[in-house]
Amino acid sequence: MQNEIAAIVRALRDLRGSAQEELAEISSQANLSRLEQGKTQVSLVKLSKIALTLDFDLVALVALCQALQDGSSPIDVMAKASQDLESFIALGGLQGLKKHWDAGAGLVKRTRGKPSSPDRIRAVLELKASGMSKAEVSRALGLPEATVRRYWLKDLPG
Structure with missing residues (x-):
């Protein structure tokens, strides 16, 4: 352009x-x-x-x-x-935008990395309970080992 x-x-x-x-x-x-x-x-x-x-x-x-x-x-x-703006508004985009933008402070800070997935945490913890190692869980679920390590110490989501 x-x-x-x-x-x-x-x-x-x-x-x-x-x-x-x-x-x-x-x-x-x-x-x-x-x-x-x-x-x-x-x-x-x-x-x-x-x-x-x-x-x-x-x-x-x-x-x-x-x-x-x-x-x-x-x-x-x-x-x-x-049309795109009208669709964005109709789909609730303005409400979603409020989650990421504070009128007084600007951009809302977000946590680093991807948000944790309760389903992934559960899968990691279930495989951990079955006796698999972190490396085995990583391979089995196709997750990076760093993610498996992070989930390894969490509690089972409700």
Whole structure:
């Protein structure tokens, strides 16, 4: 999507009559030049700053990128995005989002690694009780030995 972003940033600057220097607070002249040549990737944070500096909505900028990539209309891209949002909301996505985002504190920290599976813990403990070693349990269940070691000392889930 580098080339699409390059074309859109150039087109926006042309529409605004802006020079690259106006984006100097965002990145060096050399980096902006590489961006506008499609020779470098840009982070979403930087893309957001570019959109803000050029007084253009970030979502509209991304829709233009997607439309160029797909060879479709930006209006069609936005309509699809609207459908995806409606589906996300209808499926309870906003409630699920609250689990991961605290309005006052931002991103909710999560525990490291994969969440423990009660079924996997039970399987490990049952094989342990049958007399298998950790290595044997690991092979039998297809679990990493580190996971088996972690579950080995747990209590049987209710």
